[in-house]
Amino acid sequence: MDSSQVGRTKAGSQDHVSPWTISLVAILICLVVPPIFYLLKTSVYTTEADGSFGVFTLENYTSLFESGHTLEDLVNSLIFAFGSAVLAISGGLLQAWIVERTDAPLRQYVFLVSIISLGIPHVLYTGAWLLILGRNGPLNLLLMALTGSNQPVFDVYSMTGMILIEGMLWMPLAFLLMGNVFRNMDGAFEDAAMMSGASLLQTLRRVTLPLSTPGLLALFLLIFIRAFEAFDIPALIGGVGDVMVLSTQIFASIRKELPSNFGQAGSFSMVLMCIVVFLLWVQRRILARGDKFQTVTGKGYRPRIKQLGRWRFFATGLLGLITVLLLVLPLGMIALISLVPFYDGLSEAMLSRISASNYILAANNPHFRTAVFNTLLYAFGTATFVALMTTGSAWMSARRMRGSLLLEQLTSAPLAFPAIVLGVAFMQTFLNMPFAIYGTLISLVIASTVQYLPYGMRFSHSAAMQIHRELEEAGASAGATRFQIFSRIVLPLLMPVVLMSWLFVVLLCVRGVALPILLAGPNSQVVSVMLYDLWVNGQVNELAAFGIIWSALMIGIGVCLYMLSRKTGVRL
Amino acid sequence: MRNIILAATLSISALVGLSNAQAVEVKDLNQLQGAERERILVEGARKEGKVVMYSAMIENQALRPLKEAFQKKYPFIEAEFWRADTRDLINKALAEARARNMVVDVVEGGGVSEALLRANALEPFKLPGSARLPAAMIDPKGFWVATRVSYFGMGYNTKLVPENEVPKTYQDLLDPKWKGRMAWTAEAETGSATMFISFIRGYMGEAKAEDYLRELGKQDIANITASPREVVNKVMAGEYAIALNVFLHHPIISAKQGAQVSSQPMDPILGNASVMVLAKGAPHPHAALLLMDYLISPEGQAVIQKADYFPADPTLEIEPSVARIVPSKNGMNMYFLSEEELFKSRAKSIDLQKKYFRRR
Numbered sequence: 017m018d019s020s021q022v023g024r025t026k027a028g029s030q031d032h033v034s035p036w037t038i039s040l041v042a043i044l045i046c047l048v049v050p051p052i053f054y055l056l057k058t059s060v061y062t063t064e065a066d067g068s069f070g071v072f073t074l075e076n077y078t079s080l081f082e083s084g085h086t087l088e089d090l091v092n093s094l095i096f097a098f099g100s101a102v103l104a105i106s107g108g109l110l111q112a113w114i115v116e117r118t119d120a121p122l123r124q125y126v127f128l129v130s131i132i133s134l135g136i137p138h139v140l141y142t143g144a145w146l147l148i149l150g151r152n153g154p155l156n157l158l159l160m161a162l163t164g165s166n167q168p169v170f171d172v173y174s175m176t177g178m179i180l181i182e183g184m185l186w187m188p189l190a191f192l193l194m195g196n197v198f199r200n201m202d203g204a205f206e207d208a209a210m211m212s213g214a215s216l217l218q219t220l221r222r223v224t225l226p227l228s229t230p231g232l233l234a235l236f237l238l239i240f241i242r243a244f245e246a247f248d249i250p251a252l253i254g255g256v257g258d259v260m261v262l263s264t265q266i267f268a269s270i271r272k273e274l275p276s277n278f279g280q281a282g283s284f285s286m287v288l289m290c291i292v293v294f295l296l297w298v299q300r301r302i303l304a305r306g307d308k309f310q311t312v313t314g315k316g317y318r319p320r321i322k323q324l325g326r327w328r329f330f331a332t333g334l335l336g337l338i339t340v341l342l343l344v345l346p347l348g349m350i351a352l353i354s355l356v357p358f359y360d361g362l363s364e365a366m367l368s369r370i371s372a373s374n375y376i377l378a379a380n381n382p383h384f385r386t387a388v389f390n391t392l393l394y395a396f397g398t399a400t401f402v403a404l405m406t407t408g409s410a411w412m413s414a415r416r417m418r419g420s421l422l423l424e425q426l427t428s429a430p431l432a433f434p435a436i437v438l439g440v441a442f443m444q445t446f447l448n449m450p451f452a453i454y455g456t457l458i459s460l461v462i463a464s465t466v467q468y469l470p471y472g473m474r475f476s477h478s479a480a481m482q483i484h485r486e487l488e489e490a491g492a493s494a495g496a497t498r499f500q501i502f503s504r505i506v507l508p509l510l511m512p513v514v515l516m517s518w519l520f521v522v523l524l525c526v527r528g529v530a531l532p533i534l535l536a537g538p539n540s541q542v543v544s545v546m547l548y549d550l551w552v553n554g555q556v557n558e559l560a561a562f563g564i565i566w567s568a569l570m571i572g573i574g575v576c577l578y579m580l581s582r583k584t585g586v587r588l
Numbered sequence: 589m590r591n592i593i594l595a596a597t598l599s600i601s602a603l604v605g606l607s608n609a610q611a612v613e614v615k616d617l618n619q620l621q622g623a624e625r626e627r628i629l630v631e632g633a634r635k636e637g638k639v640v641m642y643s644a645m646i647e648n649q650a651l652r653p654l655k656e657a658f659q660k661k662y663p664f665i666e667a668e669f670w671r672a673d674t675r676d677l678i679n680k681a682l683a684e685a686r687a688r689n690m691v692v693d694v695v696e697g698g699g700v701s702e703a704l705l706r707a708n709a710l711e712p713f714k715l716p717g718s719a720r721l722p723a724a725m726i727d728p729k730g731f732w733v734a735t736r737v738s739y740f741g742m743g744y745n746t747k748l749v750p751e752n753e754v755p756k757t758y759q760d761l762l763d764p765k766w767k768g769r770m771a772w773t774a775e776a777e778t779g780s781a782t783m784f785i786s787f788i789r790g791y792m793g794e795a796k797a798e799d800y801l802r803e804l805g806k807q808d809i810a811n812i813t814a815s816p817r818e819v820v821n822k823v824m825a826g827e828y829a830i831a832l833n834v835f836l837h838h839p840i841i842s843a844k845q846g847a848q849v850s851s852q853p854m855d856p857i858l859g860n861a862s863v864m865v866l867a868k869g870a871p872h873p874h875a876a877l878l879l880m881d882y883l884i885s886p887e888g889q890a891v892i893q894k895a896d897y898f899p900a901d902p903t904l905e906i907e908p909s910v911a912r913i914v915p916s917k918n919g920m921n922m923y924f925l926s927e928e929e930l931f932k933s934r935a936k937s938i939d940l941q942k943k944y945f946r947r948r
Contacts, residue, residue, distance in 0.1 A: 066707030068686050152826040173810075255774060255813035258946055276679050357845045361826045369846060383647065447683050454684075455691055534680075537670065537691065546647075549671060552776075553646050554817025554838075 034498060037419040040408055044426040047466050051441035052429065058441075059282030076283035085265065093261040096178055096254075097244035103183025104239050105232070107338055108190020113220065115191075116198040117206075118322050120331035126339070127195070128574055130188035133342045134523040135570030136350075137544050138185065139551045140563040142252055144346035145181050146172060147353070152361045173257030182249045184342060186239045192520060193238075196513060197231030197478060198224070216322060231478040237295055238431075238474050245288055245434040247530065262288075263434060278440055285437045289429075347567065354560035374561035383546065384562060388569070391542040394460050394532075395525035399518045401465040402472040407514050410476030411506050414483070427473040430466050435530035438467055443534050455537025463531055468521045475517035476510060483509055526570065614866070614873050618714045618730075625716070629881075632874025633665050639875035640668045642680060644697030644778075644862065645736075647671045650895035657891050658882050665875045674777040678703045681867060685709040693876035696864040696883070698778040701732040702931035704865060711868045713877060717884045724924055725861060725900045732927065734861035734900040735883050736892050739913055739922075740779055740787075740816075741853040743831040743839040745823045754852055758788075761832070762803045769829040771810040771819050774941070778860060779816030781809075783925070784833040785940050786933040787858045791923050798940070805944030824849045833858070836913035841896060844909070853913045856921035861900060863927060 059077070062070035080086060111130075115123045133141075149155050149172035159169035171177065205227060209219040225232070247263045254264055262284060324331055353359045355370045378384055409427050413420040430438065442463040446454040453459045483506065491501045507514075529548045536542055543566055550559035620628060633639075645651050651669040658667050672680065674697050681704060684690050695704065704710050712730035725734035742761075744754060748769075755761050761770070772781045789797040809832065812819045816834040823831040823839075824847045831839075839851040864883060870876050882888045889899035898906070898914070906914055915922035 064707075065703075066682055066686060066709060147825070150825070150827055251775075251813050256811055258811070276675060358821065358824055358842055358847045360824050360847060383652070443683055447686070447689055454689065533672075533676070539668065541670075549647065551818070552673065552815050554815050554819075554821050555646075556818070556821055 033418045036408065036499070037412060037417065037423065040405065040412075041419055041422055041426065044405065044409075044423065044469075047462065048426050048429050048469075050445045051433070051438060051466065054441045054444050055282050055285055055433070055437065057282075058278050059286050061279065063277045063279055073279075076279040077286075079280065080283050080287065085260070086262075089260050089262045089265045092175070092254075092259060093244055093263070095175060096182070096246075096250065096261055097240045099175075099179035100182040100186060100243040100246075101236050101239040103179060104186035104190045105194070105236060107183070107187040108192075108194050108235075109232075111187075111191040111335060111338060112194035112198055113224070114331045114335060116195055117224070118324050118328065118331055120324060120328045120335065122332055123335060126191065126335055129339050129343055130191050131519070131523065131574035132567070132571050134188045134520070135526060135574065136346065136567055137527045137547050137563060138248055138529065139544075139547050140350055140559065140567075141185065141346055142181060142249060143551060143556060143559070144349040145184075146253070147359065148345060148349055149177060149180075154362060157362070171257065173253055173259075175254075175257075175259050177257070178249055178253045178259060181253065182243050182246060185249070186243070187338070187342060189520070190235060190239065192516065193231065193235050193475065193478070194228070196475065196516065197228045197235075197482075199512075210322075230481055234474050234478055238470070241295065241431050244291075247434060278437075281434075281437050281440070285433060288434070347564075350560045350563055350567075353557055354564050357557060359556065374558050375565070377558055378561045378565055383541065384543075384565075387541050387543045387546050388566070390457060390540055391526060391544070394457055394464070394540075394542055395522040397457075397461040398464040398468060398525050399521035401461065402468050402521045403514050403518045405465070406469060406472030406476045406517065407507070407510060408502070410473055410480040411502060411510070413473075413477060414480035415485075415488075424473075424477075427469045430468075431470040433467070435467060435528065438463065439531045439534035442466075442531075446535070455535070455540060457540040460532055460535050460540060460542070463535055464525055464528065467528070467531060468524055471524065472517045472521060475513050475520065479510055479513040480506070522573075523570070614711050614713065614870075617873060617877060618712070621716070629874045629878050630662075633662065633872070633878050636872040636875045637664060638666045638668065639694070639872045639879050640670070640692050641694040641696060641864075641879060642670050642672060642677045642692050643695070644674055644677060644700075645671065645892075645895070645897070650892060650897065653891050653895065654883070654888070657887065658879060661882065661887075662875075662878060665878070667879065673697075674699045682707055682709060685868065690867055690869045690871055692867050693870040693872050694864055694866060694879055696735055696862065698738070698860055698862040699927060699930050701727070701863050701865050701927045704867075705731055709868050711866045711870065711873075713866045713880065715877070715880055715884060717881055720903065721884065721900055722902060724926070727863075727927075732863035732865045733880070733884060734863050736862050736897040736900055738778065738860050738862065738898065739836045739853070739915065740783070740833050740858040740860070741836045741851060741913065743820050743823055743834045743836075743849060743851045745826060745829050746848045746850050748826065748829040755830070756852065756854065758800070758854055761830075762800075762807070764807075766807055766830060768808045768810075770807060770832055771812050771822055771828040771830070772832040772834075773814060773816050773819050774811035774945075775813045776815050778862075779833055779835055781811065781833070781941050781945060782934065782937045783860070783930065784858070785937040786930060787833075787923060787925055789933060789937065789940075790925065790929060791856060801940055801944050809945060811945065820849065837896060837898070837910050840910055840913070851913060853918065853920055856923040857913070857915045859915065859922040859924045860930070861924075861927070 057069065060072055060074065062073050062075075064070045111126050114120050115126050147153050149170060151168040151172075153172075156168040156170055160166065163169055172180075206219050206223050209223045210216075214222065245263055250259070250261045250264045253259075254261060260268075354374050355372070356366055357369060357371070357373065360366070406427060409420075409423045413424045433441070442459070443454070446459050487505055487509075488501050491505045496504065527544055529544045532542045532545045533548065536545060543562075547559055547562060547566075550556070550562065617625070617629070643651060645654075647669075651671060655667045655669055659665065677695055677697050677700055681692050681695050684692060685707065701710070710731050714730060715733055718726050718733050721734065725737075727733065742755065753765075755763065755766070772784065773779060774781050777783070785797075785801060788800060791797075792800060810828060812822060816831070817838055819828075819831045820834050820838045820842065822828055824842060834851075836851045836853055836857070839847075839849040842849050864880055866873075866876055866880070883892070884900065886901070886904070889901045889904055893899045893904055898910075902916065906917065911917040
């Protein structure tokens with residue numbers, strides 16, 4: 017069907033709910049509602065020995081509040097989420113500002129660094145940091161030499177360790193999203209401030225940061241929520257140090273019974289969902305006066321670059337330091353252990369054992385090749401669906417069209433699901449379908465599309481918020497239909513962001529473990545699960561070799577996109 | 589809408605019909621013997637063309653060579669193997685059973701049988717080859733047969749623990765000098781703290797066991813959240829001196845590669861078998877029985893042994909380097925933790941673990 021035809025017949029009927037909105041809402045309902053339904057049901061039923069629903073109960077909720085540790089766990093969760101979000105955003109903000117607003121040399125490469133570090137699988141990244149910061153790692157050896165202590169000085173298995181690693185995991189995302197906000201902001205305000213005699217820092221504090229509030233707040237909420245419900249880092253690090261957060265406590269309750277009892281996980285997620293709904297409501301209230309933040313106008317809006325003078329080398333130094341922390345150190349550590357049969361601390365003896373045997377193992381593994389192919393197919397598919405669905409939703413939501421509130425809620429709802437619970441919910445949904453879909457790559461794509469909708473939405477929404485109405489009004493008064501306005505005016509303006517969100521979702525898919533581990537079948541194995549298995553089995557050195565090859569592939573993809581973006585003029 | 593209802597009705601009736609037909613079929617197959625059994629199984633498997641196994645065996649070490657060897661013997665059967673840990677194996681098989689959409693035929697791993705049995709998700713089966721195995725390796729009710737055995741004990745870093753100080757008994761572990769220097773896995777099913785506690789309770793009896801565990805709890809054992817293999821790695825890396833309740837052959841394998849690590853069996857040695865079960869309503873029952881035949885056949889057991897596991901068949905010769913950790917070869921006793929005992933003691937052992945080995 018010629019889609020512009022549909023748009024034309026609806027021209028001028030701005031008060032009606034457009035068929036586009038209706039179909040988008042319908043698709044989203046089909047995607048988002050079944051897992052929510054299943055989750056709710058899980059939380060209020062007992063689990064039978066065969067894993068099926070037993071009788072109605074509220075015990076999953078009451079036990080949550082009766083446990084003496086729930087409050088302590090909640091406080092730990094809040095500290096962890098807050099710390100991680102603050103660390104990630106401080107780092108991301110600093111990088112974004114230097115890259116977008118200053119003339120620091122080499123700054124354009126930060127984007128590449130972020131993409132590459134986003135491409136490193138979680139397991140590999142965490143494993144590397146645990147070795148670097150571990151009891152017998154280089155940091156502790158250094159600290160022990162400095163302090164003369166014979167015991168490890170820094171304990172990575174602590175809240176500090178958890179926040180450090182989780183924060184660093186999210187820093188590239190913070191940079192990508194903040195860069196986006198800065199880029200789309202009207203530089204005229206900052207230029208005006210500078211011309212009125214404000215210093216660089218004053219401009220940053222009084223103009224740049226306040227103007228980026230919606231983006232900053234959305235980003236903060238995103239990372240806060242993800243860290244709040246994160247499971248992997250708290251389990252791998254906090255589990256050892258007995259720093260329990262809500263998600264790990266829930267995992268312990270799932271683990272207590274065989275087969276797993278997901279009832280408690282269900283009640284936890286329902287509580288979490290309420291918290292998130294509240295946070296989203298707060299966010300909406302704050303952003304209610306959207307006009308305040310519409311800074312992308314019909315005027316030329318590329319902001320002016322600040323001349324930092326001698327300080328520009330300092331700025332580059334800062335970027336370099338962050339790059340070392342985010343990329344060079346962990347990748348270096350992984351590269352090192354990929355070359356030895358086992359790791360027993362940095363030593364001379366280690367050098368004598370260096371060989372390529374782990375790489376030969378990896379190269380000769382046919383499963384790895386299949387997994388790479390599956391992973392790329394899965395990631396590209398998911399990213400494309402997410403981009404298709406969120407671009408339109410974000411614009412409608414930013415313009416407060418009829419039904420947009422529903423769209424926004426539907427695309428944000430998956431935020432409330434910890435990935436592991438979403439995986440369980442979707443597993444049940446697929447198993448109950450009358451056709452065979454469970455265990456296929458398609459099932460993985462559907463579930464991940466839902467999982468990453470909020471990310472696509474955050475990207476597109478903050479960008480759509482900044483597009484001033486006047487551009488569309490100009491289009492409308494020239495006789496364009498709503499669809500034409502979207503496709504000819506809004507979409508081209510959003511395109512860089514759509515491309516970026518696509519790329520970002522690809523990288524998220526590539527490193528997610530929790531969903532594929534539950535949904536992938538024997539014929540749809542993906543790399544992240546394969547790496548996770550190697551970790552669980554303690555084959556860390558083989559894992560490192562696989563990881564290096566995989567990361568190299570990701571670097572390749574990153575470089576391709578980077579070059580493509582320069583060639584087409586679409587700035588990433 | 590009408591189409592959806594139609595499709596749903598069709599598929600439900602197809603599934604119900606299918607599972608009924610198969611329940612009868614496996615019962616019939618169990619009656620068969622000798623050459624006739626072989627002929628009917630091969631004939632049926634040829635039509636099925638496929639078999640699916642979920643297993644806890646490590647993919648590249650064991651599952652791939654097993655797949656290759658099995659497919660070489662039966663080129664008309666495509667073997668699909670998927671690896672996961674015990675808990676995921678159980679959850680996945682149960683989810684399929686509940687949705688009457690069985691993908692899996694055979695589930696293999698430590699501790700998989702009891703949970704599935706209670707959920708009524710298993711089909712009893714008979715394998716002629718199981719006659720060669722010791723009694724403890726076969727379920728008298730016919731729901732499982734063991735594929736491999738594991739022995740658990742202590743691993744230690746030879747640089748951090750001098751030869752003359754190596755703990756030799758379970759009591760030696762209570763020596764204050766090991767405080768804060770030992771680690772075990774808190775999360776896995778086999779080789780975990782939970783399993784160790786179940787073993788101590790079974791071996792010492794509840795009262796003595798709790799006294800022992802209380803004392804051991806004062807040693808501040810680090811709770812690693814990965815596999816027992818990873819605990820050995822951490823000991824090799826020098827993060828801890830002693831790994832508790834790990835697979836005894838893991839340190840030996842690493843020591844061969846030059847790592848400063850060794851294993852120390854303690855009397856009695858904790859032994860545990862991994863078993864295979866047949867899913868009720870398995871979509872490929874003929875091929876499944878052929879696969880299970882193969883896994884306990886001398887050829888199949890040899891592949892498993894080559895993958896660094898101990899075969900369930902005790903007649904296979906054990907490599908001299910690992911003989912010192914095998915109870916029948918080193919003069920030590922074995923405490924065999926059965927599937928049933930492991931499952932029954934689980935909940936209380938987790939409580940005790942929380943009480944004595946978690947800081948809060």
